[in-house]
Amino acid sequence: MNQVKKAYFVDGYHGGIKGHMPLGSWADVIRRLEENPAWKLCLDIEPISWEALRRTDPRSYDAIKSHLLDNADRVEMVAGSYAQPYGWVIGGESNIRHLIRGKEIIHKHFPGIIIDTYATQEPCWSSSYPQILRSLGYKRAVLKNPGTGWGGYASGTNYEMVLWVGPDGSSIPCVPRYACEELLNCWESEAGYMKPEFVDKCIAQGITNPVGSFLQDLGWQARPWLEADYIQNVTWREYIDEIAAKPSEEWHFTQEDIRCTLPWGEGTLQRMSREVRSAEQAVLAAEKLASIASMLGGYSYPTDKLREAWDQLLLSQHHDAWICATTRVGRDQWAWQAGAQSWMAERIANEIRDQAMDSICPESNDDGSGAHGYGIRVFNTAGIVRKELVEIEIPAAGLTNFILVKDAEGKQIPSQIVPTRVSPEDGSLYACKLLFEAEPPAMGYRDYVIEHLKQAASETDAYPKQDDNHASVVVHDDHAVITTDLYKIHIDSTRGGVITALFDREQNRSIASPDRPFNEFTGYLISEARWASSTESPVVVNVKENGPLRVVIEMKGTFADTDYVTTLSVAKGRRTIDFHVRFHFKSDTWIGDPWEIAPENRSTERRKSHHNTRSKLQARFPIALSNGKLYKNSAFDVTESRHSNTYYERWDEIKHNIILNWVDVYDEQSNSGLAIFSDHTTDYSHGEDEPLALTLGWSGEGGFWWGKRPLQDVQEMHYAILPHSDRWDLAGIPQESQRWTEPLLPVHIRLSSNNAQDMSLLQVTDPSIEISSMQRDGEDILVRLYNSSLECSSFSVMIGADSCDVTAAELDGKHKEALQRMILPDGRSKVSLTLPCHGLATLRISNF
Numbered sequence: 095m096n097q098v099k100k101a102y103f104v105d106g107y108h109g110g111i112k113g114h115m116p117l118g119s120w121a122d123v124i125r126r127l128e129e130n131p132a133w134k135l136c137l138d139i140e141p142i143s144w145e146a147l148r149r150t151d152p153r154s155y156d157a158i159k160s161h162l163l164d165n166a167d168r169v170e171m172v173a174g175s176y177a178q179p180y181g182w183v184i185g186g187e188s189n190i191r192h193l194i195r196g197k198e199i200i201h202k203h204f205p206g207i208i209i210d211t212y213a214t215q216e217p218c219w220s221s222s223y224p225q226i227l228r229s230l231g232y233k234r235a236v237l238k239n240p241g242t243g244w245g246g247y248a249s250g251t252n253y254e255m256v257l258w259v260g261p262d263g264s265s266i267p268c269v270p271r272y273a274c275e276e277l278l279n280c281w282e283s284e285a286g287y288m289k290p291e292f293v294d295k296c297i298a299q300g301i302t303n304p305v306g307s308f309l310q311d312l313g314w315q316a317r318p319w320l321e322a323d324y325i326q327n328v329t330w331r332e333y334i335d336e337i338a339a340k341p342s343e344e345w346h347f348t349q350e351d352i353r354c355t356l357p358w359g360e361g362t363l364q365r366m367s368r369e370v371r372s373a374e375q376a377v378l379a380a381e382k383l384a385s386i387a388s389m390l391g392g393y394s395y396p397t398d399k400l401r402e403a404w405d406q407l408l409l410s411q412h413h414d415a416w417i418c419a420t421t422r423v424g425r426d427q428w429a430w431q432a433g434a435q436s437w438m439a440e441r442i443a444n445e446i447r448d449q450a451m452d453s454i455c456p457e458s459n460d461d462g463s464g465a466h467g468y469g470i471r472v473f474n475t476a477g478i479v480r481k482e483l484v485e486i487e488i489p490a491a492g493l494t495n496f497i498l499v500k501d502a503e504g505k506q507i508p509s510q511i512v513p514t515r516v517s518p519e520d521g522s523l524y525a526c527k528l529l530f531e532a533e534p535p536a537m538g539y540r541d542y543v544i545e546h547l548k549q550a551a552s553e554t555d556a557y558p559k560q561d562d563n564h565a566s567v568v569v570h571d572d573h574a575v576i577t578t579d580l581y582k583i584h585i586d587s588t589r590g591g592v593i594t595a596l597f598d599r600e601q602n603r604s605i606a607s608p609d610r611p612f613n614e615f616t617g618y619l620i621s622e623a624r625w626a627s628s629t630e631s632p633v634v635v636n637v638k639e640n641g642p643l644r645v646v647i648e649m650k651g652t653f654a655d656t657d658y659v660t661t662l663s664v665a666k667g668r669r670t671i672d673f674h675v676r677f678h679f680k681s682d683t684w685i686g687d688p689w690e691i692a693p694e695n696r697s698t699e700r701r702k703s704h705h706n707t708r709s710k711l712q713a714r715f716p717i718a719l720s721n722g723k724l725y726k727n728s729a730f731d732v733t734e735s736r737h738s739n740t741y742y743e744r745w746d747e748i749k750h751n752i753i754l755n756w757v758d759v760y761d762e763q764s765n766s767g768l769a770i771f772s773d774h775t776t777d778y779s780h781g782e783d784e785p786l787a788l789t790l791g792w793s794g795e796g797g798f799w800w801g802k803r804p805l806q807d808v809q810e811m812h813y814a815i816l817p818h819s820d821r822w823d824l825a826g827i828p829q830e831s832q833r834w835t836e837p838l839l840p841v842h843i844r845l846s847s848n849n850a851q852d853m854s855l856l857q858v859t860d861p862s863i864e865i866s867s868m869q870r871d872g873e874d875i876l877v878r879l880y881n882s883s884l885e886c887s888s889f890s891v892m893i894g895a896d897s898c899d900v901t902a903a904e905l906d907g908k909h910k911e912a913l914q915r916m917i918l919p920d921g922r923s924k925v926s927l928t929l930p931c932h933g934l935a936t937l938r939i940s941n942f
Contacts, residue, residue, distance in 0.1 A: 102303060104333065109313070123316045127169075132327055133327055142199065148203070162204050173196075175196045178218055180216070186729035210232050217243065220352070220730075221729075224265055228266055237269065238271050242282070246748055247354070248271045248353065251272070251345055253301070256268050261732075261931065262730075269333070272285070303337050307330075356416055359686075359790065365809075366433060368774040368811065377400075379447060383475065390855075417799060468543075470532075471840070473539045475868075499542050500544075501850065514527060534852070569647075576664055589632070592611035593613055595607065601766065606717075615790065655680075657680075670816050670830060672814045673813050673815075678807070687706035689702065701745075702795065707741075707777055712790060716785030730880055730934060732932070741779075752776075753775070760825075767822070770814070790811060829862070875939045887928065888927070889929075891927065894922055900915050
C-alpha cells in the first residue's frame with residue numbers, strides 16, 4: 095500500500111504601500127479569512143503600511159488587529175523589517191536598524207504582538223543574521239523564497255530543519271531550501287506549489303514533513319494559494335514548533351550560500367547603489383558625532399531628525415528599489431525614489447554633522463587677552479587612534495603664500511597646499527585645499543594651529559622641510575613615474591594609462607608588469623562584436639597635485655569611442671592607491687555578453703547577459719598568484735570563497751560574486767595579496783585563467799524587470815587597491831576599509847589664545863574591534879562593537895569618565911548584564927570584554 099503523503103504549506107502576504115497595497119485589498123483578505131477557518135496566514139508587511147491602513151480603511155485595520163492579537167494561531171506577523179531589504183547589498187548596521195525600527199512601529203500599532211520568526215518572500219538575508227536575530231528576540235528563521243526569487247535564492251540542503259550557524263558561532267533553528275527543491279522558470283521553486291511528485295521526492299530524501307510557502311502580493315484576489323487534501327495550512331511558528339523535527343544538523347551558511355545577483359554595472363542601478371552607500375556612511379557618522387557632542391554638553395541630541403534620516407535611508411534600501419530599479423516612470427520610478435530618499439537622508443545627516451561639530455568648537459577667538467588665532471579641529475569617529483592625511487578647503491586673506499600647521503606643542507606638521515583661488519596680481523592665495531598629517535585620538539578630536547605666511551615670511555623657509563620620502567610625480571613623453579614612501583608606480587601613457595610597474599617598498603617586490611598591467615579597462619563591444627581595451631589608445635596626463643604629501647594625476651583617454659577620465663591619487667603613508675573613473679557615453683553603448691531574449695521569454699529565460707561578468711566593462715588587476723585564495727566581506731562577516739571561478743551564465747547557476755566593501759586575493763606560498771575596495775555594492779570576476787576584475791559598467795538584455803539597458807551619459811565610480819603581505823585579517827584590510835569609508839573630519843575653527851585641545855570619549859585596545867555605531871538612548875549612550883578579526887578577541891574599552899555605569903545590552907538596547915568597571919590612574923574607566931570572531935556586542939553607558 096502506498097504511503098499516505100502529507101505536506102505543509104505556509105500561505106500569506108507580503109508588500110505594503112511601497113510595493114503593492116491597493117485600497118480594498120485588506121477587506122478582500124479579511125473576508126476570505128473569515129469564510130475559510132482552515133486558512134492561515136503569515137504576514138510580511140512594510141510596517142509603515144499599518145498607519146496608511148488605519149487612516150484609509152479603519153474597519154479592515156481593526157479587523158486585522160483583532161486577528162493578530164486574538165488569533166495568533168491563524169495569523170502570524172513575520173520578519174517585521176522596516177523595508178524588507180536585500181541584506182546582502184547593505185551594511186551590517188543597516189540590517190540591524192531595519193529590524194529594530196520595523197518592530198518598533200509594529201508594536202505601536204499592535205501592542206503585545208509577538209514577532210519571533212524571520213521569514214520573507216524575497217531573498218532578504220545575510221550570513222550574519224543568526225546572532226542579529228537571536229539578540230532581537232527571534233526564535234526561528236526560514237531560508238526559503240519559493241515564489242519570488244528574481245534576485246536569487248539560497249543554496250539547499252536535504253534536512254527538514256537545520257541550525258543555521260553564523261560566522262560568530264550563533265545559531266538559530268531554520269527551515270532551509272531543500273537541495274532536491276528544483277528551481278522553476280527564473281523566479282520560483284517547487285516549494286511554491288507542493289505538487290505530489292515533489293512531496294514524494296522530499297519524503298524519499300528523509301524530509302518526512304515537507305513544507306512549502308508562498309507569501310502572495312497584496313492586491314491579488316484573496317484566496318488560499320494551495321488547496322489539496324494532502325496539504326495542511328500552517329503558520330511558520332506552528333510548523334517549526336509543533337510539526338517539524340527538531341534540528342540536529344548544524345549548517346554553516348556562508349555568504350556564498352546566498353546565490354543572488356542583480357545586473358551590476360547597469361547605469362541606473364550603479365548610480366543608485368553609490369548614492370545609497372554614501373547616505374549610509376553619512377548617517378552613521380552623523381549619529382556618532384551627535385553622540386559625542388551631546389555627551390560633551392551644550393548640544394541637544396537630535397533624536398527625531400536622526401530617526402527621519404534613518405527612515406529615509408532604510409526606505410532607499412527597499413528590495414524593490416534594487417530588483418525593480420528601472421521600472422515605473424517619473425517620480426514613481428523606484429530608482430528615482432531611492433535617490434530622493436538617500437539624498438534626503440544624507441542632507442539631514444550632513445546638517446546634523448555640521449551642527450554637532452560646531453557645538454563643540456570655540457565660538458570666540460578672543461579670551462580677553464587680545465590673542466587671536468585660527469585652527470583646524472579634526473574629528474575621529476573610530477575607536478582607535480588614527481594617523482592619516484586630512485584635507486580641508488580654507489580661505490586665505492590674500493598676501494598668503496603658505497600655511498603652516500602646528501600641533502598643541504608648537505611642532506610643525508607636514509602639510510601641502512593646493513590653490514583653488516589666487517590673486518591675479520601677485521599669485522597669493524585667496525583660498526586653497528590644505529592637506530596635513532593629523533593624529534586625532536579615538537572617538538574624539540584634536541586641534542591644530544594654522545598660520546598664514548606672507549611673502550616675506552615664506553622666504554625665510556620657516557615651514558618644515560619635507561623628508562626624502564615625500565610623494566612626487568615626474569611626467570615624461572610616454573610615461574609617468576609616481577613615488578611615495580610606500581610605492582613606485584609607472585604609468586604608460588601610450589597604453590591608456592595602465593600601471594606597468596608597481597613596486598611595493600614594504601614587500602620589496604613589484605606586482606605589476608608591462609604584460610600584466612593594472613587598471614586596464616576591458617569589455618566586449620556588442621555592436622562591433624569584439625573585445626576592446628583601454629590600452630588601444632593613449633591618454634593625456636595632467637598633474638593636479640605634486641606632493642609633498644599627495645600626488646594626483648588626471649588621465650584623459652578613450653575606450654573605443656567613449657571618452658573617460660581616470661584620476662589616480664596616492665599619498666605619503668597611505669596604503670591604498672585610489673582611482674576615480676568617469677566615462678561619458680555620448681550615445682547608447684552596448685558592452686557585455688551579446689545574449690538576447692525575446693520580450694515574450696523574459697520571465698522564463700534563465701540565461702541573461704549580466705550574469706557573464708567577464709564581458710562587462712571592467713578594471714583588471716592581474717596579480718600573479720600561484721595558489722591564491724579569495725576573501726570578501728559582507729555585513730559583519732568575511733567569507734573565504736569556495737569557488738574556483740565566478741563564471742556562470744544562467745539564473746539557476748548563480749555564484750556569489752558580490753563585493754560589498756572589499757574583495758581580496760592572497761597567496762600563502764608567496765605571502766602576497768591584493769585587496770580592492772569599492773564605493774558601492776557591485777560584482778567582480780575572478781578565475782584560474784582570469785585576473786581579479788571589478789565591474790565598472792554593463793549594458794545588454796536584462797530579462798524581466800530590466801529589458802534592454804544601454805550605457806548612457808555619465809557613469810563613474812571610486813575604487814582603490816592595496817597590495818599587501820599576510821592574510822586579510824593580519825594585513826589589516828578591515829581597518830583600511832574603515833579608514834576608506836569613514837575618513838577623519840576636519841573643520842575650520844577659532845582658537846582662544848592659540849590653545850589647541852584634544853579629547854577622547856572612547857577607545858578600544860584591539861584595532862580589530864570596530865565601533866560600528868554609537869547613539870544616544872535617553873540619557874545613556876549605546877555603543878556597538880564588532881570583532882572584524884578571524885580570532886576571538888579579549889580587549890578593553892576605555893571610557894573618558896571616572897563616574898559611569900556600563901552594562902551589556904542586546905542590539906536594541908535591552909538589558910543583558912552589568913559589567914565590571916575599573917578606574918584608571920588617568921581618570922578614565924576600563925571595561926574588559928571578549929568577543930568571538932565576527933561577534934557583536936552592545937554597551938549601555940549610563941551616568942556619563
